[in-house]
Amino acid sequence: MAEYLPEHLVRTGGSVPVSLDQVVPWGRSLDEYIRMFDLSEGDLSSAILDCGAGPASFNAEMRHRGCTVVSCDPIFRFSAAHISRRIDDTYYLILEKAVDNRDKFLWHEMKSPEQLGIIRMAAMKQFLEHFPLGISEGRYRVAELPSLPFRDFEFDLALCSHLLFTYSHMLSIEFHLAAVRELCRVAREARVFPLMPNFGENRSEHVAPLIEQLTAEGYRCAIRTVPYEFQKGGNEMLLVRRVD
Ligand SMILES: C[S@@+](CC[C@H](N)C(=O)[O-])C[C@H]1O[C@@H](n2cnc3c(N)ncnc32)[C@H](O)[C@@H]1O
Known part of the structure; x- marks a missing residue:
């Protein structure tokens, strides 16, 4: 689904959006994260970074479960009020695309674009309510790939959904390589979902060369089928780890 229309990524190669007019917010729930990333109970209690998190309710729902x-x-440099206004301004545009x-x-699960909109809006509302507390607790951080402000192996797991x-x-193979190396610098394992481009029907052309290059550099890469498929054929996740 078209979510953030990342014109800023094209123009600046992945830098902070200059204004919220450049983004179209859309966020997923904890239940979707669990299935997209095949997260076990053990995974859920580990130290997790959600990179490119947007207005997903994953962080808020995890906090309710007592997990950080x-x-x-x-x-995340913008306020909840600003992000909320942008969600309202772009909601119907996204539904039209759907x-x-x-x-x-x-x-199957979401019976219609209208129901999809209701489910996504519920997740984004949870995000918005939780965002100010999360910011004050340091659980929402302004940061962007390919350079993150975290220590080496600060996390067990780095998740990256729909970026x-x-x-x-819009994003080159060089950007993808630098981004995944960075996720593997800050976390013991990186998981990326999905492997298909927006509105695509096959794996991204970057998947094979990325795996080949990272394997040559000493990373271990694997593709896993996951119990989540909304985009047709989009039920695969990439796992990457450094082999020491
Ligand atoms: C399509 S949204 C996905 C939101 C959430 N992960 C989900 O699946 O519901 C993509 C997110 O990536 C963020 N983003 C764009 N460029 C980025 C970058 N260079 N590094 C990290 N995040 C970025 C956008 O601001 C946006 O929130």
Whole structure:
């Protein structure tokens, strides 16, 4: 689904959006994160970084379960009120895209674009309510790939949903390589979902060369099928670890 329309990524190569007019916020829930990243109970109680987190409710819902997640995103420099206004301004635009592209998605769980909108809005509302507390507790951080302000192996797991591969037509293979190396610097394991571009029907063209290059550099890469498929064929996750 078209979410953030990352024109800023094209213009600046991945730097902080200059204004919220450049982004279209859209966020997923804890239940979706669990299935997208095949997260076990052990994974959920480990130190997790959600990179490119946007207005997902993952962090808020994890906090309710008593678990701490750090989420980072360039849009966290904006206030909840600003992000909320932008969500309202762009909500119907995204739903229109969903209607136009409905054949690219499986409408099993979400029965219709309208229901999709309701579910996403519920997740984003949870994010918005939680965001000020999360900022004050340091669980939302303004940061962007390919350079993150975290220590080596500060996290057990770095998750990246709907950023890498999703915008393959805008982000180069060099950007993807630098981003995954950085995720593996700050976490013992990186997981990226999905492997398909936005509205695509096959794996991103970056997947094979990225795995080949990272394997040659001493990383261990694996593709795992996960119990989540909304975009047709989009049920694969990439796992990457440094082999020491
Ligand atoms: C499509 S949203 C995904 C949100 C959330 N992960 C989810 O799946 O619901 C992509 C997010 O990546 C963020 N982003 C854009 N460029 C980035 C970068 N260079 N590093 C980290 N995040 C970035 C955007 O601001 C946006 O919030």
